[in-house]
Amino acid sequence: MSLPTSIADLQDAALIARLQALVAESPVPAAAISAVLYALQDARGYIDDVALHAAARLTGLSPVRVEELCTFYSLVLRAPAGRHVLRICDSIACHLAGAQDLLAQAQAHSGVALGEVSLSGALTVVPHVCIGLCDRAPALLMDGEATGPVDATSLARCLEQWEADPWKPF
Amino acid sequence: MKRVFYLDGQTVPFTSGQNVLEAAIAAGMARQIPYFCYHPALGSLGACRQCAVKIYPHDDKHPPRVTMACLLPASDNLQLATVDKEVHTEHREIIELLMLNHPLDCPVCDEGGQCHLQDMTVQTGHAVRRYSGPKRTYHDQDLGPLVYQEMNRCITCYRCVRFYQDTAQGDDFGVFGSRDRVYFGRLEDGPLESPFSGNLVEVCPTGVFTDKVFRHDYARVWDLQQGPSVCPHCAVGCNTMPGARLGTLRRVRARHHPEINPHFLCDRGRYGFRYVTAAERPVQARLHGARSRQDVVLRQVAMRLQEGRSGFLGSPREDVQSNLALFALADCLHAPFAALSSPWMEALAQQCMALPQAPTLSDVETADHLIVMGDLGGVAPMAELAVRQALRNGAQLTVLASQPTPLAEAGDYRPTRPSALPDLITGLAEDVCLQGSRRPVILAAAETLGPAGVHALRKTLARLPANARAGVFQNSPNLFGAAYFAVDGHTARLQHALRQRQIDHLLCLAADPLGSDWGAGTWRSLVPGLQGATVLDMVDTDTVRAAEAVLPTAAFPERDGFFINYEGRIQAFAQVYRREAPVLHPQENVNSFPAAAGGQMHPLGPPTPQYWLGRLAELLDIVKPWQERLAFYQHFLCPISPHPDSPGVLLDDALRARFEIAAAPAAAPVGTEDWELDLFHWYGGETLADAAAELQSLAPARGLRVSADISAPFATLSGPCGRLRLPVIPIVGMVAGVVALDQEGFAELGLYPGEAVQIQWEVAS
């Protein structure tokens, strides 16, 4: 496999400029890595190998070091996800309010295992840690936006809508 | 005052800065405190939580508590206990947790018998696993030909990644994931890129990383014959512990030397040993290319010597005794002798000898200012590792080289033409940084510097503060030992004698004058005058293949001997095992190897060079004078013979001082318009290691390394001895006007580093 090694492989001059600005603002280049990964993920949907190597180049970290971080953090996607990502909180408050049922419902809808892309490509469902909406349990993150409380009906409605919606948030 | 604390009522001495675990291990009390993530070279981490001890506070206010010994600074009169129910429970519990997911595949695990996890499990008494759930499993990566990975055995002590990233500063291996899915590996399958990757095998306390080369020819470690040896693959002279079984060498591990290699080895040192088991290794005497009986071959060689038309050529690749034995024989026969294959090498050796005391590698680690010239890591990888430790300690590093070497990337890279080095070195005397630093160290690849460069270095050193040290390295183990009696134009005399047809036979000891030795181009031009060559060697070389007579020699772990390393340190190595090879044609060997001595197995393997030379002396009837001379030279050079287990003894300064008067060598002038040559070396390359198949499968492509501005696919170089057409390998960051070539290339052209070369570039079609 030939590895992408140049930042130019991103093929997006505006993005590259934005990333370089993030690094320039940072006290040391490595400290910009979180912001760089966010920007890359926003632009490309997930951190693909091109993004990984570009992030490494920009921050002066080796690709291995960037991967060490990507595989640690829960909000980094290293594989393509569906058009929409549903992170369902299964921590204690939401658990008490029926998070397991929501997870089962969403997974059944997706037709694949948790964390995988549904056959229609519309959806990836992952269990997630407490999102700070314990007073509105059960809660979840829809493409990063926190919502709660959610019940079977409102979840089903949202899933239907996503299925119909070709729009890609990235 | 001696500082002590108490562990289970026993006094444990410590020095300030030590932690309790460190001090206890140093005091031989490791059995009381089990541990995993601590490693003497990697320090404490506090991750495994295995090293619990109970601490009794001095006052009555605080109750005794359990704490981790590796994170507890040793202090005076600490009261600690491990003979304690709570501590035992903790030790056993941590082991239980570490073993939850362990595959328990000890019967088929290469680590068995030397497994720290196995030892600790037995020691702490954990025997029954309560957990019966599913175990986690990992995908294992193919990490190349040297290191085998089996991730399911991992106990997450982080030793591998700390060694690889922190100590060796490699960046193609890391720690991925988190929680109970922490993974140690590469981004994707592929050979590990670090020249020190084999140390993963030694730092891993269980069988995650095992020796893939050993695996091909595996033996249980308790069945291995092991003994102290010295690495023969470069001038550093790391201490090693080869292991053999049933008369064949199976593996090499690092052996502790406090000042050279306390813990580690480079991959050349660890995996280069396969020259010993290579199929091409000459193990039987040959005459005119065909296997022959020893006595027949010896008689033929003795006849040649008797004619009085022989010259003798030694080698820095052979040990002290063998070179001296050769010299003694030449001396008895009044025959011309040279220890080195070219006058250039001779001058270089003289300048190296004259250099004052070089820093030990532990000195290098504590240097605060380093200047490195040439590709140090390509020549002597462990010297590079020492520089990297200095970097971690905050040292400043400047690299003067023609190519962005791995070290150059870690320091301040000053692209430099080799021919400019002598003047730059002279200028260093005025360098304010060097004048101001506390422990400045200058290290260089000897051949890149050349005789003129090393001479300049000595002159500069005299003008630097007394604390400044310099060391130069090349890739044979015994330059000093071979070259001591070989000065004053010996090589030129030998070549002259051949050219004038005063001699027509060459007796070569581990020299390859018709192959890749420095100056081979010149030797090849003298072949018409050569009626025959006799070679004593342990690897297959061009000269071996062309020789009239071949006398195979024992590999280093198969015999005793001395090497003198880059510091002038005389180190002894011991015979580790006796080679036993199947006797292919027993009828040819009936005289030498009676059935009682080993049946169908060749019980002794190839003998030492000294044995062959002694037999020749016998046939020539000069045993006594030969022996007397040999004893005299050896006593002169090494009056105190070091023991293989000792740290070695340094060559007497007075012996080295005599080289100070060697004439200042002149470097060939190079114009700024000229293309200039530099040496390219890869960390696994060296004549013996070149025969190690697994290591060599990683060798970079052969070619001409040149700045990426040049776009020709091929180039033809011309030198006084020949022409060479090579593919062009563009290198980003390489100095314009310099091309880097391997040693074989230099040999063919008859040129030396820092010299000008004619190049014809082929235009890309």
Place this chain on the structure above:
Amino acid sequence: MEAILSRHFHDPDPADLRVYEQAGGYTGLRRAITMDPADIIAEVEQSGLRGCGGAGFPTGLKWRLRGADAPAPRYLVCNLDETEPGSIKDRALLFGAPHHLIEGMLIAAHALGVRHAILFVRGEYAAGARVLERALQRARGAGLLRLPDGDLRLDIHLSLGRYICGEDSAILNAIEGKRPNPRKKPPHISQQGLWQQPTTVNNAESIAHLPGILAHGADWFRGLGVHGGVGSKLYSVCGPAQRPGVFELPMGTTAREILYEHAGGMRAGRTLRAVLPGGSSTPFLLPEHLDTPMHFDAVAKVGSRLGTGGFILMDDRQCPVDFLIATTRFFARESCGFCTPCREGLPYVRWLLERIEAGEGGTEEVAALHALGAQIAPNSFCALAPGALMPVLSGLHAFAEDFLDHVRQKRCPYREVAA
């Protein structure tokens, strides 16, 4: 009690600088910049403010111990990584009181001689970070970041998500761009923290209290507390209550009052079985403890911890074993994987609980839980694993009968009831 931290929670735009200033905002800062840093620290110390991140270490003392002569540059980090299940107060501050945070950071920065401070916000709160960013721009525009010794560099760092990033040394690795494992101590982060320089980490609520303390003085703050508590506190309630939410109340308000007066009591038909009073890494409080004043010392006296003041309620229909599976699942998943007891031990605890819940566990499993609990907690590298064990160990005790019922009946008795 008058709303102090929660003053703007329901404003249309809590980032509105004018509204904040009209309500008395930034007067604390104005006073602080006229003061000697040592006097600010003394005032905070006198106020009795204790860290709201969970450990309750006195804030003023933490500052003083760092030392006024700590070598520059020094750093300050506001910990807004709030991931502890059941803790939602910092989120409320982020969305509803951004200027409190900014003003508090400015005061702390001046007191600590800091020129570079970082607001570390968890990635799940990205929308809140945008509110904070807006407020920050306005404050910067109004010249408020100009401290006597020069401008404060105040950055917002959006985390990529993991609970361990809230640990006060892991947070520094996260900021530096390293794997966010906790660091070994010593050296303490106050001596060698961010980029090996002296660093102070404070919880968002601790920071948000500072404007009030500086504006009205230490005595005013002390006087806010009741029943031996000091100052005010953001409590929260989640689980089967009538009105879960965040409530700003005097520190020391009793659990009963918080639950029954402010959160409206239990949902109809539910009976309270137990409470985790300070997020999911605290031991259970039982109904008989409801009259305990909710301040650090009083809660400790009845065997639990105030933690973050986030109540998680458990009612009588809830299986305690199932409850503990959910808390343990969180911690096992969020373990950073650095040390053995936590990395290997927590999944083992979860597995044992699951076996018991599934009716496959015997008394050995229960005994193993006790034994593991006793080993994991004291021997781990950081406080994550001990926190994880707190509900488990106290639950094993408080609900011993329930555990035994699972073992005896070889099934979960609560499942039946539900069916």
